[in-house]
């Protein structure tokens with residue numbers, strides 16, 4: 001039997017509109033988006049106070065790190081965080097890791113996440129993702145200046161549906177393996193990019209990464225590209241689907257370079273809670289909006305976030321109009337993953353239905369109490 005849902009507002013065509021009824025069939029497919037003069041007293045409509053949105057797309061997560069919730073202090077900075085994660089990550093049992101990932105997965109579903117682009121280093125939590133109601137795409141990430149071949153990761157990805165390989169970043173992999181990894185990817189390439197200024201400085205032969213690499217006796221064969229963004233465009237085919245993560249230290253030139261190179265533009269997966277947690281930093285929203293760049297939202301992992309709540313992340317960007325934020329968290333993410341059935345309250349889609357409650361409906365902004373709850 002079909003069900004009809006309504007709320008004070010609904011996110012339709014990128015706008016928050018009133019008096020909208022969404023009709024869904026038994027399979028979850030939207031069969032009608034009805035606009036009425038008024039929805040008061042409409043029979044057989046389930047009314048939820050707040051804002052109706054489609055299920056959200058978390059464009060950057062590491063579910064396998066859920067066991068590190070609260071284990072690392074806030075505001076340690078980029079290098080401090082990397083050190084801290086190395087120090088604590090072996091202190092947990094397999095059962096603890098699985099339990100934490102399973103809990104985080106079900107909570108994400110309840111809080112309205114429909115799909116996740118998840119980065120993984122091994123396949124410990126793959127079974128949780130395969131069983132989940134959330135649609136996961138897993139990217140096994142290549143990492144390390146000593147990493148020379150992609151074979152092991154390809155083998156891992158081939159064991160699962162909806163899994164692929166991706167390079168960790170432009171500072172942690174040598175030239176050839178970075179290129180062959182991007183070439184072998186068949187779905188979405190995701191790269192941590194310009195989270196800290198140390199990444200650009202490495203290409204200029206200065207900064208904390210350069211010092212650390214020198215100290216360890218590690219050499220980089222890629223600094224000749226001149227900058228992280230230039231390395232990306234010179235290493236990846238323009239027709240590929242690319243998500244760049246963080247970008248806190250990206251300039252407008254970096255943004256333009258990526259946008260001009262990739263046929264459909266790169267999508268920037270912004271993770272404001274992680275940036276706040278690690279460095280009290282903020283994603284480059286003003287630069288990206290001015291540049292007309294595509295923006296999605298990710299939660300990053302519980303190692304660097306208090307929660308995997310998409311709403312907690314949007315709340316940190318509350319100077320941006322809510323309709324735009326919600327479009328980033330839904331439609332843009334679905335587009336980046338080429339999951340055309342998700343991301344919009346539109347006829348023919350099967351995006352899940354979520355309500356955001358306790359919103360300031362007068363000013364259309366999130367409050368400290370706002371939260372997303374799945375209703376379908």
Ligand SMILES: [Zn+2]
Pocket residue numbers: 060061062119192245300301
């Ligand atoms: Zn990450």
